[in-house]
Amino acid sequence: MDPGAETARGGRKPVEIHAAPLGRLFAFLVDALLLTGVVFAFSMALDATVGPAVSFRAEEGGAGNGFMIHRDRVMLAWILNVALGAGYFIGSWARRSGRDLPSTPGQRLLRIAVGRTGGSRPITLAQATARWLLLMGPVSLCALLGIVAPASRAPVALASLAWYLILLVTTLRSPAGRGLHDRFSGSIVTVRARRAGPGSSP
């Protein structure tokens, strides 16, 4: 049973109009682009302070295609970037301000928001964390394994790809557009209600 679908058909509770998958995907891409830009700027700042994560000087021992990875700096970058990403998404979804449901900048651009099922309340911090883990966890895990266990990258990348396909398929097949990440975290992505202007009908 899909609780979101039930709510959408319900009579007493406020009707949630779930967001179309294409819009959600586009919003995610906007967020990912924004965040990648921030992460890139952050990496430049790290280069300047603790040194580059990759160097190309042959005398530093670069083999094969001539580059050398500084694992400690890469690890530091991973920790900071994951924290940055978590702050961006979890902070955006669990924010409580005003009457509107919270949303990331990309979602706001596409006029969609994330809320709890069965009502128009924002999701809790725990729900937002669960949602972020289910969405961004595999990418972050892949990146971590790429640093600590490069041999496991390919199978984990394949498993991640499979996971994202599952999310896509479950989202598309759900009447309320709730993929597994929504169901496990008890969230739903809805279209933001337009504010009633002066003279508009109630």
Next chain:
Amino acid sequence: MIVDSRSIPHGSRIEADLCIVGAGAAGISIARRFAGTSTRVVVLESGGEAFEATTQDLSRGENVGLPYFPLDTARLRWLGGTTNHWGGICRPMDPEDFESKAWIPNSGWPIAERDLESYYEPARVMCGVSSGDWGLETWRQRDRFKPLPVRGDRLDTRIAQIVSPEARSFRITHRAGIQAARNVVLQCHANVTEIETNSEGTLATLFHVATLDGNRYTVAARQGVLAAGGIENPRILLASNRQWHEGVGNRNDLVGRFFLEHPRFVGGVLVPFDRRLSVGLYDHHKVGAVRLLGYLGLKQATRDQEQLVDVQMSLHPTLAGSFQRSAESEDMKALHALVPALRQGHIHQLGGHLARVAEDLTSWQALLIPGAPLPAPFPEVVGKLMRSTPFEAQALIPDLMGDIAARGYAKKFGAPIESILLRTRINAVPNPDSRVTLGDDRDPLGIPRVRLDWRLTSLDRHSVRRSLEVLGSEVGRAGLGRVRVMLDDHDGPWPEDLAGGWHHMGTTRMADDPRWGVVDRNCRVHGIRNLYIAGSSVFPTAGSGTPTLTIVALALRLADHLKGLLA
């Protein structure tokens, strides 16, 4: 219909109008020509409907001449014969291939191209060749690639067609036709161990058949055709030596002699002045649905003037660094194989291809900022890429992405060529000392295994060198580049990469005079009224084209001749 000869009662004697030994390109072509007629046809095939190692082992033999492929890998013993794994390159013989040349010993056919002309069209259909057009002019207009722009009139560009892979095997394309024919019985696992003749040796009376599990029987037919290939045909004739110590049809000691191949090796290198010289015509490519391959050769007038045998030169460009890597990329092959594997439901292969592609793509991960939601390189990688030349940059990009980029670039602008290997293929001189004989070892059926003594002549060597020199001269005159000839004109060893084209020819050659050939112009064994030979073993010369189309054309011509006799 197709039956298993292991189930035929031991000691049986089967009567037929026509007995065909071998179900390869030649045997199947004849059998299909008779399908639906009132002629009772028996086809004896050594193998089954799938590859069997024990049957294939019957082809094992000894090489005592020039280095050659292990004989059990040079032909296939099962339904469809060697069409089960051939390259599919087809071109009919040119009219001059049939002519005798004073400076080429033992050259010339007793028939002319016009005798085969009408059979090339049905042969083309039998072989699954897309178009009946072999002229350069037609393709010049339709092909996006153009012939090498050499001036003068000494060089020729010739066009061959390539049968699509799914249409190559006669087992796949003609099995249903054989199965449906009520008058044709194809007996699998039937090995001919001996051809018995009457006491005068003028009539083939019995084909002795044995299976590897010990069954034995005979086939008596009004007419018989040996169509077992250029090595097996002489082997069967020579091994039929119980009545005639020299074997059947071998009164003039010609069976097994004149073994011909299309010797191939890299004879030279062309270094182009322009790294974007267009040589796409000389590589496998498609024009519409037709697969084409061009190659170079000297025009007949030049060959006649220089007294050379024909040497075909195929062009194999070595591309600049990363482009060559892209052309040979295993990752790209894996990527290309994904969709077919998915379509055909080969899940285990799909997993392998996916893993390879994923492994390659994730190799790029080391240079990406970890934890970024989109793949973004570290700032210093971006800086390095911006400062690098395209070749240096490509070393940083993972193979697959680099390969895709290189292929895209090559498609749009052409891949830069470092050099072009010139692989030469000789229409070799017929040489009586190049021969198939019987060895000392015997196979499990008791038949002596073959011994192959492959030889070439000094005229073959001289023709390669001189042809490359002429090419170099023409290419130089046209300002296209320089040719380095890698073969000297002395009688030293042949290049290490010398190989054949898996074309076995000449061992039961055709000649009107029994002193010079095993079969006559109708492919009948001299001196035997009802025994014929089909296949490239009857070719007196190797020809400039590939043999399959001519094998089938000759087989169809023989079938029509036999129809007249059996009517």
